[in-house]
Amino acid sequence: MLQKIRDMLLMDSHVCPSWLSFSLNNGIRKMFHDPEKIFSPWIKKGDTVLDIGCGPGYFTIPLAKMVGENGKVIAVDIQDRMIEKLKRNLEKNDLRNRVNIIKARKDDILVDQKVDFALSFWMVHEVGNPDLLFKQVMNTLKPGAYYAVVEPKFHVILSRYNHIVKVAESCGLKQVSTLDVRFSRGTLFTL
Ligand SMILES: C[S@@+](CC[C@H](N)C(=O)[O-])C[C@H]1O[C@@H](n2cnc3c(N)ncnc32)[C@H](O)[C@@H]1O
Structure with missing residues (x-):
């Protein structure tokens, strides 16, 4: 089982299957990825926030709380099963109408x-094609908006991460700072 997970994670451009969502959305993760601690400097009440590749909603739910009742989160994923889990989690938290x-x-x-x-x-x-993704995200950013990209250290080695940052820059995104996130490498970009 562990070998199967490891092999899958090391494959290029695999998509995280929905049966692994327990590893993304659980109480233990909060000990090292506290969404509010990581992202509150850039998010205020009333904001519209885009969560791309939201999965079962580990970040979507706290983001929806952070933007408050006058804000909005746009949660995007390609997998129906992740979206179903997200909907259930939003309903449990009474936040479906903010997302x-x-x-x-x-x-x-x-x-x-x-x-x-x-x-x-x-x-x-x-x-x-991360360049396609970056160009699409750039089209959504208001002037002065920030875009955080965070990648896992386990299977995105430094050279691959640096390549991702280079692709982002070649699309026109500008690096603002690095992000200090456990088990991860992260960069904050702007237009
Ligand atoms: C490893 S999970 C991370 C989920 C969430 N961001 C978190 O940290 O808990 C990656 C998610 O990105 C989604 N994904 C992969 N490719 C995507 C794409 N091209 N557009 C939108 N979502 C995508 C997958 O379906 C999966 O739910």
């Missing part, structure tokens, strides 16, 4: 709204 859920295509996030903050947490390495 627009979009079933994306592999090569198109299908978002046409403007956002104050965008997040791709542990998902860019699953995307076949």
